[in-house]
Amino acid sequence: MEMQNFDRWAKVYDLIYGTYDKDIDFYRKEARKSKGKVLEIACGTGRIYLELVKDGVDAYGIDISNKMLEILKKKAKELGLKPKVKKADMKSFSFNIKFSLIIIPFRSFLHNLTIEDQLKTLMNVRKHLKPKGKLILNFFYPNPEVFVKDMNKEIKEKIRVKDREYIKITKTSFADEVNQLLLVESKLKIKDKTYWRNKFKISFVYKREFELLLRLAGFKKWKVYGGFDYKSYKQEMVWIVER
Numbered sequence: 001m002e003m004q005n006f007d008r009w010a011k012v013y014d015l016i017y018g019t020y021d022k023d024i025d026f027y028r029k030e031a032r033k034s035k036g037k038v039l040e041i042a043c044g045t046g047r048i049y050l051e052l053v054k055d056g057v058d059a060y061g062i063d064i065s066n067k068m069l070e071i072l073k074k075k076a077k078e079l080g081l082k083p084k085v086k087k088a089d090m091k092s093f094s095f096n097i098k099f100s101l102i103i104i105p106f107r108s109f110l111h112n113l114t115i116e117d118q119l120k121t122l123m124n125v126r127k128h129l130k131p132k133g134k135l136i137l138n139f140f141y142p143n144p145e146v147f148v149k150d151m152n153k154e155i156k157e158k159i160r161v162k163d164r165e166y167i168k169i170t171k172t173s174f175a176d177e178v179n180q181l182l183l184v185e186s187k188l189k190i191k192d193k194t195y196w197r198n199k200f201k202i203s204f205v206y207k208r209e210f211e212l213l214l215r216l217a218g219f220k221k222w223k224v225y226g227g228f229d230y231k232s233y234k235q236e237m238v239w240i241v242e243r
């Protein structure tokens with residue numbers, strides 16, 4: 001099976017994550033505050049992006065997967081919205097405009113697997129920000145407890161799709177702690193038939209490491225919070241970075 005196939009993921013993305021909304025208020029509020037053009041990197045099927053457009057934000061989006069963007073566009077059409085999205089890689093996207101805010105929600109920065117790719121992305125982001133623009137992103141805090149408890153074994157989850165319909169997801173994450181990589185294998189079952197399976201790799205990033213990456217990319221000021229409530233550390237690192 002081909003690795004990193006995001007088109008393949010698109011088929012089931014909304015089934016699995018479509019109703020996740022813990023981050024939406026936060027990004028909506030920040031987008032409103034920015035009062036300018038906003039770019040969402042890795043906008044996927046528009047879970048957050050479409051909420052911003054609905055809210056009147058002048059939002060643009062990029063994603064590497066055409067299939068994800070097709071779904072986003074279909075949803076936009078049904079809502080009577082006009083999305084400004086295009087297929088592009090976060091390492092090399094290019095716009096003639098500069099943004100007040102660039103966001104990379106839902107841990108998508110972790111799709112950069114090497115230091116080179118991480119830096120390319122951050123430098124490209126910085127290039128596309130207005131002088132007082134901000135980069136806001138979140139990814140998980142690599143909690144050693146979680147690594148001990150949940151890695152290298154099957155984690156089963158049941159997701160309710162309709163009133164009495166469930167889908168079963170089995171996820172197995174293999175950790176390469178030295179190289180800070182996770183190989184995630186997912187299997188989705190509907191009525192006990194395997195409906196879909198996929199594999200992908202992500203990296204995990206520590207707080208001080210990301211601070212060094214930000215410095216190398218030319219950023220000088222940032223704040224990091226432990227969640228979308230701007231408070232203490234739980235599971236997530238939420239970064240607000242000034243250009």
Ligand SMILES: C[S@@+](CC[C@H](N)C(=O)[O-])C[C@H]1O[C@@H](n2cnc3c(N)ncnc32)[C@H](O)[C@@H]1O
Pocket residue numbers: 006007017041042043044045046047048062063064065068088089090091105106107108111
């Ligand atoms: C976890 S999803 C997030 C989607 C959306 N932002 C959300 O919050 O629901 C990750 C997305 O990253 C996209 N992606 C992965 N690598 C990328 C890259 N190098 N450049 C742009 N998008 C990428 C995938 O196609 C996928 O849509």
